[in-house]
Structures are given as structure tokens and as C-alpha cells.
């Protein structure tokens with residue numbers, strides 16, 4: 001720890017780049033950032049280190065991904081070792097042992113008969129892979145008319161054309177043409193009037209799953225391939241599912257032969273106190289997409305876990321023929337597999353999913369302590385996440401949220417997500433009760449200051 005911090009602090013002194021212009025930053029107001037940059041040069045456990053050597057509390061596990069904490073020794077060592085042993089191996093027509101080992105480990109964590117794993121490199125690729133598998137599955141079974149995909153308003157499924165098409169966030173969609181044809185959306189599960197300041201899953205809203213029946217009545221089940229939802233819609237500002245909603249969605253999918261995909265890119269690997277949200281909610285989907293927490297953010301990796309019946313449907317016909325024409329050069333990259341295996345060991349050995357479950361109540365209570373502060377319109381908590389809606393400034397949506405983020409970084413040594421005027425937090429699962437107190441204390445001060 002001392003050496004990592006010292007190294008990062010030394011680097012901090014020389015780490016300011018001479019030109020910020022060439023890097024076109026993703027999902028960032030480039031001009032504003034480049035006028036007042038927020039640069040990070042190191043990290044360890046619960047903290048980041050800024051260019052001026054300051055240690056900042058990481059309130060959002062990077063981008064909802066460093067669930068085991070930063071630069072954990074066993075993960076760093078595994079990556080180092082693999083880099084010196086097998087830098088790259090193709091997994092088209094060849095393979096390497098760790099790919100199979102990691103697939104077995106992920107399958108063992110998945111519920112029910114979700115027992116085959118397709119690897120890719122990000123959540124966006126995982127989503128597009130799952131959507132393609134859904135279409136191909138119906139195709140190989142002779143149901144080629146099942147081509148429609150159903151997402152949900154306010155859903156976030158990454159930035160590939162498939163993911164954006166099923167996604168439900170207008171700013172992510174409006175500049176990119178017609179996206180995929182044949183996509184429809186369920187309505188969002190959020191209703192502030194009925195659900196505000198709920199800890200955990202709201203009582204109101206299970207009936208919103210019946211929207212799927214209405215989509216079926218409109219399009220006919222014979223044209224629908226799959227429904228994709230995040231069990232908790234996180235990137236839009238943390239919307240936990242109403243009690244009974246996911247069960248109802250499962251039942252309607254079963255009734256109509258529609259595949260149900262849970263996008264667990266954020267909810268996977270402990271965020272909700274379980275390996276997958278599917279386990280928390282007792283609902284077994286047909287596919288689960290994952291990314292982020294699989295390597296605790298250390299090396300890019302994503303994937304899709306599918307039910308046995310889906311995999312088996314492809315394993316027909318002559319054995320020399322490729323069953324699924326899909327894959328990425330870096331699917332199951334050796335460094336990602338090594339990082340994934342080491343990360344799963346950390347989760348298991350330190351019982352981090354259980355830890356998240358035990359901390360959930362303290363986290364939720366602390367979060368609700370912000371109720372009543374200026375501009376706080378709603379607080380939603382589930383697992384180790386929280387979304388806090390602040391009232392927008394008149395005619396300046398997002399400005400208060402951004403002011404809070406900047407104040408956190410520059411004045412309170414604290415990092416979190418601002419999604420418009422919603423503040424979203426999801427700390428590494430190694431967070432302590434004392435640090436939870438520190439996080440909400442800082443947040444309270446920031447919310448007051450941006451009033």
C-alpha cells in the first residue's frame with residue numbers, strides 16, 4: 001500500500017500531460033473538463049490519488065466496476081504473471097486453459113441451468129452478443145420470424161447499435177439515426193409519486209410488467225425474440241425493481257416463448273449482495289450479461305451466460321461446422337481471464353458478496369439520512385448503491401449535479417457519479433461502516449453547498 005501510494009504520488013508530480021486536446025473523452029463535456037481537468041494517477045483499495053497527490057475516496061467503484069477495491073495485490077500479481085507467460089492466444093479454433101477455467105467458475109456462480117459462457121470485452125459487447133444469440137437461437141429452431149427485441153424506457157445497455165436500440169435513454173439515442181428496426185420498449189418502472197424515498201424494492205409497480213403483454217398484443221409473440229432489462233436500472237440513476245415485477249416479467253416471457261435477458265453488467269458480482277441479481281430476486285433469466293466486476297475493472301472483459309437449452313440448440317448438425325458466427329479477437333483474453341480468476345478468488349476468500357449483504361442496511365440508513373436536505377427530491381437505495389435526485393436549476397439541467405461532482409473532487413477528496421442532477425454511488429464492496437459514514441457526511445456537505 002505504502003509503495004503504491006508513494007509511486008502514485010511521485011508520478012503525480014510529473015504526471016500532468018502537456019496537451020489535453022487530442023483525447024476525445026467519452027461521455028464527458030470535453031471543453032469544460034479540459035479547462036479544469038480532474039486527473040487521477042493512482043489507486044489503492046478505497047481510494048484514488050490525484051495529480052496533486054491528494055487521496056480521494058472512491059464512492060462509485062470507478063464506473064461501478066472495481067468491486068474488490070483498487071489494485072488488489074492478488075489481482076495485480078495474476079495479471080503480471082500472465083503478461084509474462086501468455087500475452088495473447090486466439091480463441092477462434094485454438095484456446096488456452098484459463099478461458100475454460102473462468103467459464104466454469106462463472107457458470108458455477110450463475111443460477112439454475114445457466115451453464116455456458118461466451119466471452120467478450122465490455123458490457124456493450126455482452127449486450128450485443130446476447131441480442132444476437134437470441135435472434136440466432138430462434139433462427140436455428142426454425143422460428144426465424146422472432147426478430148423483435150424489447151427493451152425498457154430508461155434502460156442502459158451500452159453503446160453498440162443493439163444496446164442503444166433496446167436502451168431507453170434519449171440522449172444516447174437521438175443522434176444516431178434509426179438504430180435497429182423492430183425494437184419496442186416497456187415503460188419505466190419508476191414513479192416518484194408512488195415510490196419516493198423507498199429503501200430497497202418499492203411496493204408499487206409490479207403491474208408494469210404487464211406492459212409486455214401489451215407489446216405482445218400489438219406485435220404478436222411469434223415476432224418477438226427477447227426482452228432485455230437491467231434487474232436494477234443503474235446508469236439511469238438507480239431504479240430498483242418493484243416487488244414482484246421481475247417474477248411477472250418471467251411468467252409473461254414463459255407464456256409467450258420469449259427469451260428473458262438480464263443485463264447484469266452492474267448488478268453482477270456482488271453489487272446487490274449476491275453473485276447475480278437473479279439470485280437476489282429468485283428469478284432465473286435465459287441469459288445474463290456481465291462485465292465490470294468480473295475483473296474488478298482491472299482488465300476489460302465481458303460475457304454472456306446462457307441456459308443449457310440455448311447452447312444445446314446450436315449444437316446440432318455436422319460437427320465440423322461452426323455453430324455461431326460471432327466472436328471478438330480479444331474474447332477470453334489471457335490477461336482478462338487471469339484477472340477474472342484472481343478476482344473471483346478475492347470475492348470468495350473475503351466473502352465480499354456476503355459483506356455487501358450485511359452492509360446494505362447500514363448503507364441504506366446512512367443514505368436516507370440525506371432526506372430533507374435542500375433540493376433532494378428522492379433517494380433510492382438497493383444493495384450497495386444509491387441514486388439521489390436533486391432538483392435541477394431552472395433551465396440548466398445537469399448543472400447542479402456537475403457542480404456537486406466538481407466540489408466533491410476539488411474540495412472534499414471524494415469521487416462519485418453525476419447523471420444529470422442525480423448523484424449515484426456504488427462503493428467498492430470492501431467499504432467499511434466508518435467509510436460509509438464518511439461518504440454520506442461528505443455528500444451532505446456537498447448537497448448543502450450546491451443548494
Ligand SMILES: Cc1ncc(COP(=O)(O)O)c(C=O)c1O
Nearest residue numbers: 122123124156157158263265266
Ligand atoms: C447495464 C449495463 N449494460 C451495459 C453497459 C455497457 O458496458 P461497457 O461500458 O463496458 O460497454 C453498462 C455500463 O455501465 C451497463 O450499466
